[in-house]
Amino acid sequence: xxxxxxxxxxxxxxxxxxxxxxxxxxxxxxxxxxxxxxxxxxxxxxxxxxxxxxxxxxxxxxxxxxxxxxxxxx
Numbered sequence: 001x002x003x004x005x006x007x008x009x010x011x012x013x014x015x016x017x018x019x020x021x022x023x024x025x026x027x028x029x030x031x032x033x034x035x036x037x038x039x040x041x042x043x044x045x046x047x048x049x050x051x052x053x054x055x056x057x058x059x060x061x062x063x064x065x066x067x068x069x070x071x072x073x074x
Contacts, residue, residue: 003054010057011049013073014061014063017063018039018043021043022036057072058072059072
């Protein structure tokens with residue numbers, strides 16, 4: 001639909017980081033805290049987007065030392 005209206009479609013894929021996800025989850029309490037198996041199974045299901053899906057630009061985002069590093073995907 002975005003292409004039909006001549007919009008540029010840009011995607012950002014946040015690269016999964018098990019250790020970071022696990023440590024953030026460890027700070028949660030009660031119902032907010034997920035079982036470790038839920039984190040692992042979700043990370044396994046993630047797929048990188050592709051230009052075939054209609055993106056004009058794609059970027060890979062990595063969390064590193066409290067900052068985000070962004071690289072263009074090819």
